Amino acid sequence: MQSRPMTTSETMLQGRMASARSFLVRNMVTIMFLVLSAVGYKLSGMTPFLFLMDIVARLSRNAFLVLALIIPVMAGMGLNFSIVLGAMAAQAIVIFVTHWGFAGLPGILLSMALVTPLAAILGYLTGSLFNRTKGQEMIAGLILGYFAQGIYELVFLQLVGGIIPMDNSTIIMSSGVGVRTTIDLTNGLKYGLDWPGQYWGNDLLLRPTLPWAIIGMAVALAVGIVIYQLRVDKRQRLGSTQLVLAGIGLAWACWWSVQQIQARTQINWIRVPLLTWLVIAGACVGLHFFSRTKLGQDMRSVGQDRHVAAVAGIDVNRVRIAAIILSMVMAAWGHIIFLQNIGTFSTYGSHEQVGLYSAAALLIGGATVARATIGHALLGTLLFHTLFIVAPAAGRQLFGDAQIGEYFRVFVAYGIIGITLAMHAWKQILQRRSVDQ
Amino acid sequence: MAVEPVLRMKGISKSYYGTKVLDSVNLSIMPGEVHGIVGENGAGKSTLMNILFGMNVIHSTGGFEGSIEIAGQPVQIKSPLQAMALGIGMVHQEFMLLPNYSVTENIKLNREVLKPNLASRIFGPRLQSLDYDKMYADARKALKRLNIDIDEYATIAGLPVGYMQFTEIARELDKEHLRILVFDEPTAVLAESEAAHLLEAIKEIAAAGIAVLFITHRLNEIMEVCDNITVLRDGRHVVTKASKDTNVIELAELMVGRSMEFAGRKQHYSHKGRPILEIKQLTVDMPGERVRGVDLTAYEGEILGIGGLAGQGKIGIANGIMGLFPAAGDVKVAGTPLPLNNPSASIAAGLAFVSEDRRGVGLLLNSSIEVNIASGAMFGKKEFIKTWGPFSQVDQAAVRENAQKLIGELDIRCTGPRQLVRQLSGGNQQKVCIARALTMNPKILLVSEPTRGIDVGAKQLVLDTLRRLNEELGMTIVVTSSELAELRSICSRIAIITDGRVAGILKPDDSDVNFGLLMAGQPISKGA
Numbered sequence: 001m002q003s004r005p006m007t008t009s010e011t012m013l014q015g016r017m018a019s020a021r022s023f024l025v026r027n028m029v030t031i032m033f034l035v036l037s038a039v040g041y042k043l044s045g046m047t048p049f050l051f052l053m054d055i056v057a058r059l060s061r062n063a064f065l066v067l068a069l070i071i072p073v074m075a076g077m078g079l080n081f082s083i084v085l086g087a088m089a090a091q092a093i094v095i096f097v098t099h100w101g102f103a104g105l106p107g108i109l110l111s112m113a114l115v116t117p118l119a120a121i122l123g124y125l126t127g128s129l130f131n132r133t134k135g136q137e138m139i140a141g142l143i144l145g146y147f148a149q150g151i152y153e154l155v156f157l158q159l160v161g162g163i164i165p166m167d168n169s170t171i172i173m174s175s176g177v178g179v180r181t182t183i184d185l186t187n188g189l190k191y192g193l194d195w196p197g198q199y200w201g202n203d204l205l206l207r208p209t210l211p212w213a214i215i216g217m218a219v220a221l222a223v224g225i226v227i228y229q230l231r232v233d234k235r236q237r238l239g240s241t242q243l244v245l246a247g248i249g250l251a252w253a254c255w256w257s258v259q260q261i262q263a264r265t266q267i268n269w270i271r272v273p274l275l276t277w278l279v280i281a282g283a284c285v286g287l288h289f290f291s292r293t294k295l296g297q298d299m300r301s302v303g304q305d306r307h308v309a310a311v312a313g314i315d316v317n318r319v320r321i322a323a324i325i326l327s328m329v330m331a332a333w334g335h336i337i338f339l340q341n342i343g344t345f346s347t348y349g350s351h352e353q354v355g356l357y358s359a360a361a362l363l364i365g366g367a368t369v370a371r372a373t374i375g376h377a378l379l380g381t382l383l384f385h386t387l388f389i390v391a392p393a394a395g396r397q398l399f400g401d402a403q404i405g406e407y408f409r410v411f412v413a414y415g416i417i418g419i420t421l422a423m424h425a426w427k428q429i430l431q432r433r434s435v436d437q
Numbered sequence: 438m439a440v441e442p443v444l445r446m447k448g449i450s451k452s453y454y455g456t457k458v459l460d461s462v463n464l465s466i467m468p469g470e471v472h473g474i475v476g477e478n479g480a481g482k483s484t485l486m487n488i489l490f491g492m493n494v495i496h497s498t499g500g501f502e503g504s505i506e507i508a509g510q511p512v513q514i515k516s517p518l519q520a521m522a523l524g525i526g527m528v529h530q531e532f533m534l535l536p537n538y539s540v541t542e543n544i545k546l547n548r549e550v551l552k553p554n555l556a557s558r559i560f561g562p563r564l565q566s567l568d569y570d571k572m573y574a575d576a577r578k579a580l581k582r583l584n585i586d587i588d589e590y591a592t593i594a595g596l597p598v599g600y601m602q603f604t605e606i607a608r609e610l611d612k613e614h615l616r617i618l619v620f621d622e623p624t625a626v627l628a629e630s631e632a633a634h635l636l637e638a639i640k641e642i643a644a645a646g647i648a649v650l651f652i653t654h655r656l657n658e659i660m661e662v663c664d665n666i667t668v669l670r671d672g673r674h675v676v677t678k679a680s681k682d683t684n685v686i687e688l689a690e691l692m693v694g695r696s697m698e699f700a701g702r703k704q705h706y707s708h709k710g711r712p713i714l715e716i717k718q719l720t721v722d723m724p725g726e727r728v729r730g731v732d733l734t735a736y737e738g739e740i741l742g743i744g745g746l747a748g749q750g751k752i753g754i755a756n757g758i759m760g761l762f763p764a765a766g767d768v769k770v771a772g773t774p775l776p777l778n779n780p781s782a783s784i785a786a787g788l789a790f791v792s793e794d795r796r797g798v799g800l801l802l803n804s805s806i807e808v809n810i811a812s813g814a815m816f817g818k819k820e821f822i823k824t825w826g827p828f829s830q831v832d833q834a835a836v837r838e839n840a841q842k843l844i845g846e847l848d849i850r851c852t853g854p855r856q857l858v859r860q861l862s863g864g865n866q867q868k869v870c871i872a873r874a875l876t877m878n879p880k881i882l883l884v885s886e887p888t889r890g891i892d893v894g895a896k897q898l899v900l901d902t903l904r905r906l907n908e909e910l911g912m913t914i915v916v917t918s919s920e921l922a923e924l925r926s927i928c929s930r931i932a933i934i935t936d937g938r939v940a941g942i943l944k945p946d947d948s949d950v951n952f953g954l955l956m957a958g959q960p961i962s963k964g965a
Contacts, residue, residue, distance in 0.1 A: 233569060235590055294551055295563040301546060304535040311533050312547040313518045 029420060030366040030379065036412070037386040040405075044393030049266040051389060052210060058385040060194065060276040061341040065334035065358045066365075066377040067283050068327050073372040074291065075323035076303030078138040079359040082126045082324070084145035086331030087351035088152045089118045093332075094339055095156070095179060095347070098188045099168050104199025105275075108192035108340060115332040123328030127321030134306070138369070138421075145355055156347060179347050189336075190343035194273035206274045211257035213272035218250040218257075276337060283330070284374045299323050303370075360384060360413045363420040370424065387412065441509045443468045443616050443648045444489075444525075449503035451484055451495070458484050461503070462674040464667060466617070466648045471639060473651045473663035473680070475692050477746070477921070477956075481672040482652050486619055490520045490527060508616070524616035526609035528623055532601050536594035541569075541576035543593055544608045550575065579611040582645075583638045599631035606638065618642060619650040624658060636662050654746055656685045656692075656957040668692055689953025693921060710737030713913050714758075714881055719766035720937075721750070721757030728753040728764075729937030735881065735915055740907050742928030742945075743917040746956055750937035751917050752793055755883040759783045759790045761798075771880065784817040787880030791870045793889060793917070799870045800858050806869055807840035807854035813873045820876075843872040847902055864895025871902060882906070885917045900927050921952060 024031065041051065065083070072080040093115040102110055126144060133140040160166050161177040173180050191198055197205025208216065225246060229237050238246070260267045290296045298319045301309040310316050335354060339345050362372055365380020387409055395405020442465045451459040459481045466472045476482050487494055488501050491514035495501060505512055507523050514520050534543050542549075550572050551565035576589040585603050593601060602623060609618055620639065624632040639662050643649050653659055659666060660680055668675040668691045675691050714735040721728035728750040735741045745751040757764035760780035768775040770786045783790075792798040801809055814820040815831070821839070823830045840854040847868045851861060858869055867887060874882055884903065888896040904927050906912045918924050924931050925945040933940045933955040940955040951961050 289556070289566075290564075292567055293554075293556070293564045294549060294567065297542075297549055297567055298547070298563075301535055301538075304537055308533045308535055309547070311517065311529075313521065314547050 027366050029364060029416065030383070033364050033383045033387065033416075037383055037390065040387060040390035040394045043397050044390040045397055046390065046393055047266075049270070051386075052267060053270045054389045055382070055385060056210065056270060056272060057341065058388065059381060060273050060280070061338050062334075062358070062361065062385065063280045063378060063381045064283060064337050065331060065354060066361045066381050067280070067287065067374065068330035068334050069358055069362050070287060070372045070374065070377060071290075071299065071323050071330075072137075072327045073362075073367065073369065074296070074303050075299040075320055076306070076370070077130060077320060077323060078369040079355075079362070080141055080324065080327050080331075081138060081355040081359065082130075082141035082144050083327060083331035083334075083358065084351055084355045085122045085126060085148050086119050086328040087335040087338075087354040088148060089122055089328075090115050090332040090335035090339065091345065091347065091351055092152075092156075093118065094185070094189060094336060094345075095160075095171065095183060098183065098185060099166055099171055101188075103188045104192045105196040106199070107189045108336060111189065111336050112333050115336065116329055119329045119332035120325050123325030124321060126328065127324035130324060131317045131320055142355070145352075149352070153348060181348060182344060182346055184344045185339065186343055189340045191273075192340045193276050193279065193337060194341055196275050204271070207271040208274055209261075209268045210270040210272055211260045211267060213274065213277075214253050214257045218254050221246075222250055273341075276341070279337070284378075287374055295319070295322060356414070356417065357384070360417050363416055368424050368427075369421065384413070440467055442466055442506075443508055445506040446485075446489070447504045447506070449485065449488060449501060449505075451481075451488065451501040453498055457672055459488075459501070459672045460674075462669065462672075463677075464674075466650065468616070468648055469643050469646045470665065471643045471649045471651055471663045473653070473659035473666040474669065475652075475654060475656065475659060475666060475688060476669035477654075477692060477919075480669040480692075482669060483621070484672075485669070486527070486621065486650075486652070489514065489525060489619070491516045521612070524612075524614045525619070526612055526615050526617065527619045527621065528602070528605050528609060529621060532605060534593050534601055534604060536592075538593060539589070540580075540587055540591050540593065540596075540600075540604050540607075541572050541589045543604055544576045544579060544589075544611050545572045546608065548612070575611055576607065579607040582610055582641070583607055584641065585634070585638070597631075599627055599634075602627060602631070602635065603638070606635075606642075610642065615647055617648045617650065619652070621652050622654070623651075624653060624655060632658070654957055656688050656953075656959065659688070660685055685957070685959060686950050686954065689957055689959070690948075690950045693949040693953040693956070710739070713737040713771050714915070715767075715769040716754070716758070717767040719754065719757060719764060719768060721753040721762050721764040723750075723753035723756055723762040726750050726753040726756075727937050728757055728934075730766075731934070731937070731939055733932055733939055735913055737913055738907070738911050739929045740903065740914045740916060740927055742924035742931035743915065743934060744919070744921050744924050744931050744952075744956075745934035745940070747919060749934050751919075751934040752885060753937075754934070755790060755885050755915065755917055756792075758883065759788060761790075761792075781817065784813075784877065787878075789813070789874035789877045789879035789882050791867075791874050791882070791884040791887065793885035795863075795866055795870060795889070800866060802859040803857060805855045806844070806849070806851055806858055806861075807836050809858050809869050810840045810843055810872045810876055811836040814876045817877060839876060840872075843875065847872055848898070862895065863891040864899060867891060867895075867899050868902065871899075871906075875906070879912070881913045881915065883915045883917075886919065887916065888918065888920060888923060896923065903927060921956075 068083055068086070069080055072078065090111070093111050097107055097111045097114070126141070129144065130137045130140060156179040158178065160179050161172045166172055171179055171183060195203060195205075195207060197203060197207070225238070225243070291300070298309070298314050299322075301312070301314055302316050302319045306316050331354070335351065338354075339350070361380040361384040362377055363380065364384050365376035365378070367373070367376035367380065391405040391409035392402040393405065395408065396402040398404070444464070444466045446462065446464040448461045448463065449459055450457065450461050462481065462485060464472075464485070474482055474485070484495075489505070493516070496515065505514060512523060514523065535546065538546070550568040551562070552568045553562075554564070554566050557563075557565040573589055580587050580589060580603070583603055583606060587596075587600050587603060593604065596604075609615060623635060627635060636658060639649055639651065651659065651663055663680045665677060666680050666683065666688065667677045668688065670692065712734045716731055716733045719728055719731045725748055731750075731754055733741075733754070743751045743754060753762065756762045757777070758768055758775070760778050760783050764777045766777070768777060770788065773786065775786050776782045796802060801812060804812075811821045815822060821832045821835050823832050837854055843849070844851065844854060849861075849865050849868045849872065851865065858866060861869065871884070887899050887903065891899065900923055903914055903916065907914050916924060916928060921931075928945055930942055931945060932942045933952065935955060935958045940958065941951075941961060943951055943955070954961050
């Protein structure tokens with residue numbers, strides 16, 4: 001292209017530009033949402049206090065559910081829309097636990113213990129179905145969700161109170177048959193994990209204020225990075241640029257938090273559900289650990305190429321079933337976390353959006369149907385729910401009608417799933433073409 | 438000899454649905470021996486290896502006859518896993534690698550080094566952690582034995598093909614108790630220098646006491662590395678010779694042989710009309726059958742054969758001319774240039790094609806015979822169609838009449854023109870394909886693999902049909918086939934395609950040696 005040879009700095013600059021461009025292309029979806037969220041926040045005219053309070057609640061409510069989608073992606077099964085079944089299992093168990101009168105943290109732990117075998121069985125059945133519909137797992141999962149809805153409704157509208165005895169006027173409809181359309185968890189499982197102390201009469205136990213929580217997280221992250229750098233192979237260590245960026249980010253977060261504490265701002269009124277966050281952090285660490293075990297490696301092998309994995313002697317079907325079981329159990333736990341935070345749920349509707357919303361959040365974080373990481377899940381949850389919060393307010397400010405912002409958000413949330421799936425298919429076609437040449 | 442053979446296969450026979458593909462083949466290999474297996478496509482090489490590996494395709498079709506002994510012990514190999522446990526390794530023709538894994542992760546695929554942890558003590562061994570340090574060390578060691586410098590941390594995607602091939606070999610070498618290593622056409626995808634390196638590596642592996650089975654059709658390579666050579670032809674064991682007692686020419690002759698005797702048709706050799714199909718520098722991008730620059734001319738009224746081994750590009754030629762795969766070059770039909778990559782133009786120019794993929798591309802299996810016969814002309818030439826203003830309708834009467842005429846002419850055995858094509862035998866389905874091509878009144882008929890998947894008796898009928906079309910109607914026919922014997926029985930000239938180019942054009946009565954040499958990519962030496 002050029003007549004004279006390029007100098008080293010020019011080549012480096014070109015390389016930088018090329019890598020910057022590929023970075024932009026790869027993270028197109030995430031960047032677009034980052035911009036949308038920032039603009040939306042600006043337009044909404046919300047105070048940082050209101051926004052942060054909402055986002056803290058929504059993050060702790062939804063992050064675990066999004067994490068439940070990672071393992072099936074690893075095993076090459078795409079977005080597991082069948083987590084709706086896990087959510088149904090969670091609701092079923094929560095209804096019974098509420099009926100038996102359990103509350104608080106013990107109630108939550110009991111629910112999680114009871115839902116595990118149920119979700120595992122559902123996961124086994126779903127995994128077996130997926131093994132007969134290889135390559136069509138996403139649509140099969142979606143339809144399976146609608147199918148299961150019918151069975152769920154049969155059980156809770158007709159059988160409970162009729163065949164399955166349940167004498168509880170707050171849960172059962174006045175006719176004596178069928179569960180009411182809304183279940184109130186107040187004085188029951190509500191905030192069982194978020195405010196564990198409430199059950200024992202200490203409202204503030206394990207609920208630090210947001211600034212202190214941020215400082216604690218920053219310190220924990222810094223320690224985590226140091227340990228990671230020391231323990232991991234030198235080829236997998238973080239680069240100096242990444243370390244400097246992480247350092248600046250953490251230092252800024254601490255500085256901002258200290259300022260808030262000193263100025264006694266409203267931010268100090270926001271309290272973080274520490275136990276929930278620890279559970280989510282535990283899930284992240286667990287997922288990372290799992291990906292480096294034999295079973296995790298088998299899943300990644302199967303995810304890349306079923307045929308090659310089978311020739312190497314991996315029992316492909318068994319690994320795929322294991323992936324769905326793990327995902328299903330995590331989804332059930334995630335939905336219990338979701339329900340205890342909301343405190344009330346619609347018996348026949350609360351689970352419906354779980355699959356689509358979690359998938360949308362994961363995709364917005366930069367994941368594809370072939371690759372999803374913990375980072376994608378957390379970032380995606382943050383961005384997706386930021387849009388949830390700011391879109392109605394922005395719509396009201398812009399058009400005088402909150403509903404328009406809401407339309408826009410729904411349009412974007414579903415649109416993004418469609419676009420991401422289409423983009424993935426398109427990329428695969430391009431790759432196949434380049435392999436042929 | 439005092440040493441026990443590490444592998445002995447005795448009297449191996451195998452039939453698929455009544456067709457015998459292997460007939461009492463014997464094979465015996467000593468530790469440290471490099472044993473070559475040569476044969477044409479369909480000679481039974483891959484079936485023999487499938488039996489050795491206990492592949493499911495063998496057991497789901499009724500098993501096989503004969504016995505296998507490993508180091509003197511009779512064994513029943515029921516699955517690939519069992520074969521691996523017995524110390525049999527295989528380097529596949531197409532790569533069995535995961536692109537997003539490192540070289541190490543691929544070498545240790547499903548044989549990862551594990552260490553226990555808290556979770557595995559509670560939930561079982563499947564949750565043990567991977568011991569990456571040990572895995573990298575093992576990979577390094579295996580690569581070192583191959584004497585090749587590949588970064589064991591590198592990701593497979595983006596490595597040169599040669600490195601991928603060596604990664605596969607390293608994976609087999611890394612297996613403990615490896616006793617027998619099978620190479621299935623390992624040099625097919627390699628550049629020359631890489632192939633040379635591979636042959637060196639094979640010698641090293643054998644020197645370490647591992648028996649090597651080397652399958653290829655490149656005869657010079659087999660002469661270079663093998664101690665003994667077994668020739669298979671049509672499922673039969675022709676001969677096993679020490680490589681020092683034979684030479685490339687003899688092997689070529691043994692490999693091709695004359696398996697089926699068809700009546701030759703010498704009267705047609707002299708026949709040469711004007712050139713009707715001129716192909717210059719044709720390249721076709723057909724995956725697996727790439728054409729890399731073919732010059733070929735067909736003369737009016739002849740049957741031109743296109744032969745060669747699978748994967749060399751012979752199938753690609755007709756597909757390229759018909760516009761079914763991306764093609765470039767100059768093609769003239771009766772002197773008029775043919776626009777490429779445009780199937781309608783090819784049909785309009787008077788070409789008709791009987792595809793090698795009979796059930797996939799060639800036929801509408803769930804439609805009737807008459808619809809199948811008429812469909813080509815219907816879509817390609819708008820025949821058999823009545824037009825009413827903007828609407829059009831199939832002319833049922835014409836379709837029926839045409840079908841009945843051709844059913845009679847080609848002797849298609851069926852219950853009538855309304856019978857579904859799915860219910861016909863392979864040979865009759867093939868005749869329907871030919872009938873459809875004829876309905877389009879072609880100047881030139883291109884036929885690919887006309888006898889693939891057809892039983893022996895029906896083969897003769899299909900070939901006779903082609904010959905009759907040529908003799909009685911004077912139709913120019915270009916036949917592509919993997920079966921040399923059938924090309925030699927009906928063609929006036931046979932072009933052998935090797936590596937995407939014309940290696941040479943032979944007469945049907947040329948010697949077996951010449952056919953074998955051209956197919957193996959060797960020049961024909963003078964006086965042979």
